[in-house]
Ligand SMILES: Nc1ncnc2c1ncn2[C@@H]1O[C@H](COP(=O)(O)OP(=O)(O)O[C@H]2O[C@H](CO)[C@@H](O)[C@H](O)[C@H]2O)[C@@H](O)[C@H]1O
């Protein structure tokens with residue numbers, strides 16, 4: 001990794017999650033006598049003949065019947081495959097759409113033990129199959145293809161928003177075994193939860209605090225030039241000032257906007273093009289690393305006073321090393337690569 | 352894993368971190384077509400002749416000169432090895448003891464961008480070598496041996512507490528490559544930070560809220576019997592009601608107590624015995640899994656009004672699967688094993 005090991009340590013706190021991150025280039029030189037835990041290169045294409053479905057993959061074209069029910073599909077032109085994108089139910093859902101939704105007051109009632117709560121596992125857990133082909137990665141699609149995947153997310157989020165018990169939808173993608181993926185075929189997921197997840201609450205509180213103190217949205221005014229990786233008409237891609245992970249990237253709408261799911265077709269195309277480039281850059285620089293991406297949006301139905309400081313964005317985190325007890329215990333990350341250095345490398349990379 | 356796959360999903364919120372966890376036994380049945388990311392069995396003893404130092408390990412007896420400076424050691428009886436425990440500086444520290452400590456007002460001043468902060472990377476990063484022998488794991492020591500390791504932590508925490516710029520000390524242990532460890536020789540670490548880490552703030556706020564609402568400390572009154580794994584005179588070991596990780600264990604002082612570092616010799620012996628048993632149980636049940644443990648204590652110098660709701664504990668998390676984008680994005684975990692089931696299995700296990 002191209003860390004500048006001569007630079008000294010620094011601790012930074014970010015303005016969105018309120019997290020402290022310790023930057024320590026020297027850490028990247030520490031030795032190891034344990035088997036390498038370097039993430040395996042997860043290229044799904046390897047070994048499969050181009051275009052051929054993998055015999056056992058239920059996400060491949062032609063094996064639709066082995067999947068949980070389809071919610072909708074994005075059709076392909078008549079002479080091509082029958083679909084380009086499918087949004088389906090997750091066959092092993094963490095939350096169940098057929099469970100009884102919690103009554104509005106249920107949470108908090110009848111605490112057997114101080115502060116603890118339990119609700120039935122109601123919610124929605126869906127999978128977005130991004131391509132019918134087993135050997136195609138998201139960034140192998142063209143900008144319009146990636147844009148269509150983003151539009152499929154947005155459409156499904158809007159559907160889930162209609163359900164009164166769904167408070168938030170977390171859209172995310174796992175790529176590669178070390179990033180948690182169990183399926184190699186290019187896909188993403190979303191979970192509609194009956195509660196606002198803890199990180200979302202923390203993020204809103206932190207952005208609110210900044211707004212109240214300084215009268216500014218944390219994400220409208222970030223731009224120190226040295227952390228910019230790329231820009232389009234509607235979006236900036238940056239390595240955030242206090243990135244938790246080496247080579248972490250945030251793609252942020254340049255116009256203030258609270259909800260991802262309100263994205264229109266042109267903006268999705270623009271985002272598709274930038275996301276494609278960023279994934280290609282990470283793949284080239286870090287040798288097809290495992291990664292996750294997450295869309296951070298506002299919870300449904302927040303009051304209008306929250307809108308000035310909620311600003312959605314897409315976070316990409318390559319998984320280059322494992323976290324340890326310090327991170328689990330403190331919530332504070334150690335990052336061996338300064339954001340300025342990562343941004344410079346990614347900016348200069350031709351993709 | 353012994354999940355009861357017939358049980359339905361449930362979401363639970365814990366009373367200490369305020370985290371929501373989704374329990375979903377069905378998740379453990381999902382298939383994978385990616386190479387197994389099952390954590391490798393990390394036994395350091397494998398391959399090494401009993402008692403022989405590993406040629407390249409700086410933590411082994413006889414190679415002390417290859418380590419960063421020693422802070423103190425716990426001597427062994429005269430006829431044995433020259434030491435039993437060594438507390439040393441980390442040779443690749445994330446935070447540096449020779450950096451200028453931040454001035455009390457520094458954080459928050461001069462925000463270039465709303466809400467962001469940077470301070471020099473001042474702090475302490477130490478390593479505790481738990482045994483001179485490469486082939487001995489922490490739970491291979493006897494109860495007194497584990498107790499002495501705990502007393503070494505406490506002693507070093509008390510030393511760090513003397514430094515006015517140190518706000519918190521995170522004590523933690525990484526065991527096995529998949530738990531982040533880079534060194535196989537049995538050791539733990541601690542980081543003294545010039546800020547209160549985010550998870551500590553969240554924990555305190557959450558416990559405060561419970562206390563204000565119900566007049567009770569979240570950890571003095573947890574005990575539903577069905578999550579108890581074991582008990583000693585001074586401690587309870589439980590699988591918490593809303594465990595984030597399968598087979599996670601918390602060891603909690605039965606008497607209300609805010610600070611780990613105030614532990615006395617007898618209590619440390621008692622804790623040593625329970626910790627030893629819990630690690631042996633996890634090793635037996637889960638085939639020597641990689642794991643982390645973390646000590647959660649109160650930050651230094653909190654006001655006396657905080658003491659009634661801060662209650663220290665030791666958290667052990669086996670690393671059986673990788674987290675994915677849902678957890679990273681939402682801060683909410685998916686756990687396929689209900690705490691009641693894990694506790695029952697661990698309770699019944701003979702160790
Ligand atoms: N025939 C079929 N029809 C429909 N759906 C099918 C299917 N076969 C498999 N699936 C589903 O497809 C999904 C594939 O998802 P990923 O590969 O992104 O990771 P997974 O959810 O397994 O776990 C990762 O992500 C989650 C969430 O972040 C973490 O909890 C976990 O630890 C990490 O490994 C699985 O959720 C699976 O249930």
Ligand SMILES: Nc1ncnc2c1ncn2[C@@H]1O[C@H](COP(=O)(O)OP(=O)(O)O[C@H]2O[C@H](CO)[C@@H](O)[C@H](O)[C@H]2O)[C@@H](O)[C@H]1O
Pocket residue numbers: 030031321322323324325326327334409417418419439440441442443444478524525530531532533534535540
């Ligand atoms: N000769 C020597 N003298 C003194 N010290 C020496 C030394 N040789 C090595 N060390 C230090 O010994 C420590 C061993 O620590 P661990 O094996 O517990 O994990 P590590 O800190 O590498 O990283 C894991 O834990 C941290 C903190 O949780 C995570 O940031 C990281 O991602 C994860 O891999 C290292 O920190 C290393 O710097």
